[in-house]
Amino acid sequence: MKNGIITRFLALILALSSIFLASCNGEKKCGGNHKDKNDDGFCDNCNRLVLVYFDLYALNDLHGKFSDTDSQPGVDELTTYFEQARAKNPNTVLLASGDMWQGSPESNLTSGNMMTEWMNRVGFVSMTLGNHEFDWGEEAIIENEELAEFPFLAINIYDRDTNKQVEYCESSVVVELNGVTVGIIGAIGDCYSSISPDKVEDVYFKTGDELTELVKAESERLREEEGVEFIVYSLHDGGTNGSVNYGTSYYDITLSRGYVDLVFEGHTHRSYAKPDDEGIWHLQGGGDNDGITYASARYNTANGNKAVTEAKFIKTNEYYQLPDSPIVNELLNKYKDEIAAGDEVLGTTPTWRSSDYLRDVIAQLYYEKGVELWGDEYDIVLGGGYMSARSPYDLEAGEIRYGDLYSIFPFDNNLVLCSIKGSDLERRFFNTNNSNYYVYYDSYGASIKNNIDANKTYYIIVDSYSSSYAPNRLTEIERYDEPVYARDLLADYIKEGGLSH
Numbered sequence: 041m042k043n044g045i046i047t048r049f050l051a052l053i054l055a056l057s058s059i060f061l062a063s064c065n066g067e068k069k070c071g072g073n074h075k076d077k078n079d080d081g082f083c084d085n086c087n088r089l090v091l092v093y094f095d096l097y098a099l100n101d102l103h104g105k106f107s108d109t110d111s112q113p114g115v116d117e118l119t120t121y122f123e124q125a126r127a128k129n130p131n132t133v134l135l136a137s138g139d140m141w142q143g144s145p146e147s148n149l150t151s152g153n154m155m156t157e158w159m160n161r162v163g164f165v166s167m168t169l170g171n172h173e174f175d176w177g178e179e180a181i182i183e184n185e186e187l188a189e190f191p192f193l194a195i196n197i198y199d200r201d202t203n204k205q206v207e208y209c210e211s212s213v214v215v216e217l218n219g220v221t222v223g224i225i226g227a228i229g230d231c232y233s234s235i236s237p238d239k240v241e242d243v244y245f246k247t248g249d250e251l252t253e254l255v256k257a258e259s260e261r262l263r264e265e266e267g268v269e270f271i272v273y274s275l276h277d278g279g280t281n282g283s284v285n286y287g288t289s290y291y292d293i294t295l296s297r298g299y300v301d302l303v304f305e306g307h308t309h310r311s312y313a314k315p316d317d318e319g320i321w322h323l324q325g326g327g328d329n330d331g332i333t334y335a336s337a338r339y340n341t342a343n344g345n346k347a348v349t350e351a352k353f354i355k356t357n358e359y360y361q362l363p364d365s366p367i368v369n370e371l372l373n374k375y376k377d378e379i380a381a382g383d384e385v386l387g388t389t390p391t392w393r394s395s396d397y398l399r400d401v402i403a404q405l406y407y408e409k410g411v412e413l414w415g416d417e418y419d420i421v422l423g424g425g426y427m428s429a430r431s432p433y434d435l436e437a438g439e440i441r442y443g444d445l446y447s448i449f450p451f452d453n454n455l456v457l458c459s460i461k462g463s464d465l466e467r468r469f470f471n472t473n474n475s476n477y478y479v480y481y482d483s484y485g486a487s488i489k490n491n492i493d494a495n496k497t498y499y500i501i502v503d504s505y506s507s508s509y510a511p512n513r514l515t516e517i518e519r520y521d522e523p524v525y526a527r528d529l530l531a532d533y534i535k536e537g538g539l540s541h
């Protein structure tokens with residue numbers, strides 16, 4: 041109730057301020073040239089209110105979570121929530137800080153198009169690119185960029201050939217909010233190595249001091265050339281382990297000394313709203329549709345003073361009781377042919393299956409599929425490698441839909457036959473200390489494991505993520521002649537009753 045009154049009061053101030061600002065242009069006392077030396081929010085000459093309030097909302101790491109599922113809220117209530125926010129205060133912007141597409145059947149089966157179209161409909165003003173926007177290569181980014189009615193931002197993604205910023209990204213976007221000019225600068229973090237190398241071979245990211253210099257220069261340009269008064273930094277990188285690590289690896293604290301006024305973050309899937317040592321707020325809203333971050337700001341049009349008056353993380357359960365927006369169903373309907381595959385029931389499992397269990401199964405399927413094609417020519421030691429699982433991570437007992445597998449194993453990494461030196465085979469695959477490595481081998485592999493020759497060359501089956509990950513020291517011999525992805529192997533296995541007992 042209290043909030044409602046405050047909100048209505050702010051809306052009233054806003055409405056009044058725009059009327060006063062407009063009418064004051066004709067004022068003889070100051071000629072619209074307001075001054076507010078004592079910073080009380082009123083012009084010293086004409087006594088008009090000179091404050092503008094505006095609201096900023098940001099979404100990060102949505103990972104394509106479009107529809108409600110048993111484990112996951114969709115964007116239907118969020119859409120309504122944002123429509124209501126904009127109705128309360130027209131000076132409202134919504135932006136995204138990366139990893140928006142990858143991770144659900146609806147989003148993946150449309151290569152991000154449905155997500156991008158949802159962002160158009162909801163009125164996003166920008167989207168900073170995240171590492172997972174590269175999962176389907178640059179072509180999918182370009183296709184979505186053509187569909188998007190808002191710019192993709194990343195000041196630091198460069199083309200290797202031209203040494204220029206890539207054409208599908210802008211450095212910033214400028215938004216007018218009732219007389220206040222807000223600039224949003226976007227950057228991707230130091231997450232190049234978390235992208236499958238073959239998907240980013242034509243680009244590189246400027247990070248560290250180089251990135252800081254780019255952001256500072258853009259901040260100065262926005263203020264000098266475009267009259268920007270409030271600068272938002274939308275960064276696909278963020279704090280970890282509950283702390284926000286300002287001024288260390290991912291954010292240069294000198295940016296908080298006059299270059300940016302507010303920072304929306306992403307990538308680490310943490311939720312926080314915290315000011316740094318210079319008083320600049322940093323916000324991140326978890327991941328996989330945990331919620332949304334919000335900041336309210338105030339700008340004094342007479343003296344240029346500005347402040348973030350409120351900043352917080354708003355969890356999904358604060359708005360999930362709102363009615364569903366029809367936009368979500370309209371889009372599900374529009375794309376129904378493309379996304380139909382996600383509804384296919386593959387089979388059942390009588391018990392809950394952990395992602396560890398499923399990844400062990402996939403390692404075995406990698407091995408078997410690889411042996412089928414290459415087993416006559418090569419003595420294959422094992423199948424498997426690094427395997428990431430995503431939200432919701434596991435399978436509940438009962439029916440299994442193809443879409444469930446799509447969410448847990450969304451990545452399009454094909455099977456590859458590789459050679460590897462004995463010492464690396466032992467260190468990276470048989471005795472790895474990385475808990476995300478899963479391997480399967482039969483009696484031949486077991487005999488090699490017990491009697492490995494450090495200098496001999498062996499043959500293994502991995503996927504293209506593991507094969508192109510340099511520390512694995514693998515040499516690719518051949519990729520499978522058709523796309524063979526983890527979720528599809530698992531889907532066939534389930535169809536044959538593989539998890540039914």
Ligand SMILES: [Zn+2]
Nearest residue numbers: 101139307327
């Ligand atoms: Zn993410």
Ligand SMILES: [Zn+2]
Nearest residue numbers: 139170171307
């Ligand atoms: Zn990310």
